[in-house]
Amino acid sequence: MHADLSRITFHPERGYSAVIAQQGRVQVDADINEQVLNQLYQHRIALVDLIGQHGGPAASAGFKIERLAGRHGLDDLSIGPGRYYVGGVLCDAHRPDPGIPVPDEGEPAPPDPPGPWTYWDQPDGFRDPELPGDRLPAEAPYLVYLRVWERLVTAAEDPELREVALGADTSARIKVVWQVLALPSSELQVRNADAPIGAVEQSFDEWVRGRTENPARLAVRAQRPDDADEPCVLRPDARYRGLENQLYRVEIHDGGPAAEATFKWSRENGSVVFPVDDVDGTWVDLASLGGDTKLDLDVGDFVEFLDTALISRREPRPLLRVEELDLPERRVRLSAEPAVPHRPELHPFLRRWDHRGSRGGAVPVEEGRWIPVEDGVEIFFHRAESEYRSGDHWIVPARTATGDVEWPTDPAGRPLLRPPLGVVEHYAPLAWVTGDQVVDMRLTFGMT
Template identity: 60%
Template sequence: MHADLSRVTFRPGKHYSAVLAQQGRVQLDADANEQTAIALHRERTAVTDLVGRHGGPAAAPGFAITYKAGNRVPDDLTIGAGRYYVDGIPLDATRPQPGVPAESGEGEQGERAPGADDDTLWRYWTQPDGYRDPERETDRLPDKFPYLVYLKVWERSVTAVEDPEIREVALGAAMPDTAARRKVVWQVLAVPAAELDIPARKGTAAEAREAFDKWAGQHGTSGARLAARSERPSRADEDPCVTHPEARYRGPENQLYRVEIHQGGAAERATFKWSRENGSVTLPVASLDGAWATLATLGADDKLDLGAGDWVEVSDAAYESRDERTPLLRVEEVDLPGRRVRLSGEPAPGTGRVAARRPFLRRWDHRGGTGRGAPRLTDGALALKGREGTWIDLEDGVQVYFAAEGSYRPGDHWLIPARTATGTVEWPRDTARRPLLQPPAGIEAHYAPLAWVRGKAQDGVTDLRHVFGPLAVPVESTT
């Protein structure tokens, strides 16, 4: 979660059932967040135990899929209203009804899908967090039958940059926003039969479910691994020192480092970026003009602003919801009076130009180096392998190590708390005090099959959903 956190302390294996507030103690964000995580973990575990990995209530199961053949427009799907649970996470596909503006007395016009005529249901092209684009070939439904329609569910963070309504304006424009939010994102997507290793013949529902479970297992688990440590730099004696002479972490402040994979793949070609503020330094974009970005603000102070040489990522609600990465661009020039920055290139087409999607710049704190052993830059991100050795220096004695085996996915990330009181980073170690390789802290995706689409015929869609609970049966009178 890209939020201004001190650290994340929830560990399911510790089996804590509650966080107890003590009198006269400092209240910490980590304690409140852990209590929320404990409650969510308990709730979702209980629902999964009762419902199974996925299912909907028998009286109102959501996400029923209906195929709509396109006529001069791309094929479409309708998504039935109702509730569904995936790994204990509740989802609701009921489409909110449009409001009526008081000044006009007329209903608002909702966004329409290509060729669709029913505004009471979500559709493949208008699902709330899908941001599907008919002009993108990869967004279209498979052009060959059969294919499987499924749910992808995950969570992302939302701050006041993306949703200004969560900011308390009474605190004043100069004050920072208070609480961030976690948002459940659901998306209805499709995968061709060929990717599921189902024969060209039209497979049965059982075959489709079995093949999808195998496919989801491969996509839902990351093979990425990272270890972190702090080592006292060899030239630390040259620092005039506010830091303890023997401290291995040499930073002047506590930080929560975020190391995130930018380009995925095997270790030899994957890249990463890092932030000392958990990637929470985001600045709203008011407009884009070529490589110039006009911002709503240049930052709260000199630690949370932009400077020449910084690497930034231009993003918005669509890219965040689609869990996509945009190319990193370098800040070349800062125009303070005009609240503008000139970037090293023009953002990709369609990125950051729709005001309703709340575009922003996210600052990353890595820099490329030319010295001996310094990691190289690839399209603005750092290579997983350093030029010399396997441990990679971030800054102030903080180092990371990526496992050579396994596959790295864009968005995989790790959080590394660095503390001045101990002069080190908090990271799991073995009995010999060696840092342990750890899986990513996220992103965790959840999958569930919805329908097996065999063709355009009326009976060409097989429902793959599960239902639970008793059906409502009227009781006949005995009088």
């Protein structure tokens, strides 16, 4: 979550079932968020225990897959309306009713409501027919599956979240993202169209484990730098040398093996964003600038040009450097043109990062050594058993009161290697497409 948070205190392994407010105490965002996450965790664990890893209600199970003849000669799939649970997460495939406007005099009757979602127009898919990798496999058999994850949405993406009477934004939202995707049989150990469905399911489970198990691990510590020279400002024994409390975010940018992977970091959890009004080459017009020197842009900062489609596709683009500022006009000049066109309906924005990049604007991953971040904060990437995944991230609170970071340690005080906090993905097989035949692989529960 790229939210403006103080810290995240939800840890299911601690066994806490509720947060209890006490009178006369300060109320902080971390307590409220922990209660919400506690309830959500318990709810989803119960659903998995009752339903299994995936399944839909027998009377209204969604995501039935059927083949369609698409436009421009491209194959398509229809996605049946209804509900389906994956990893305890509810996925709803009903297409919202667009509503009926007040008709003008002489206006023809409104068109019929749209049919079910399809592969090409699914709400969070953002598939591009011009990209060969987005098209359905040309040869059968192939597996159609559901990928489910969650992401944060702020007023920069959804302006309706903003209470205009207050001006500034308030709370953010967590959105469930479901995407119907296709997996060629070449990615599975089962290649024959007439293979038993049990063998297809087993092969798919192995593919999922390869994508979700054994993620990279990170350790964090604060170590007093040798050149620390603020004896009158900070305690001499403070290992974290920053002057303010921070919530650091370390996030993998480019995934892949360690030699190719990169990361980026932010001292504000990546929450500093600037909605984009227009793009003219390398010049970007912003709706607003930061409220103070901590939350604005400066020459040399690295930013990420994002919109709803880019976030949903989770395909990183090179980070861009701020080369020039035009404060009166609220414009910035970037080191290169954004990699995607400006589409206002996708609510583009710039996200600021606080590192200094060296490979595509990001920092190369180096395993097996402590990497300085800033103000005494250091990170350590453990040799990964699998590839790094773009979007995986870790959250690190740093506090001036203790002069240290909040990170778990063993009894000897050594920092522990931790898996990423997210992104958590869930998968479910939907259909095995063998030529003109579509074999339904969904599971159902309850009475019809």
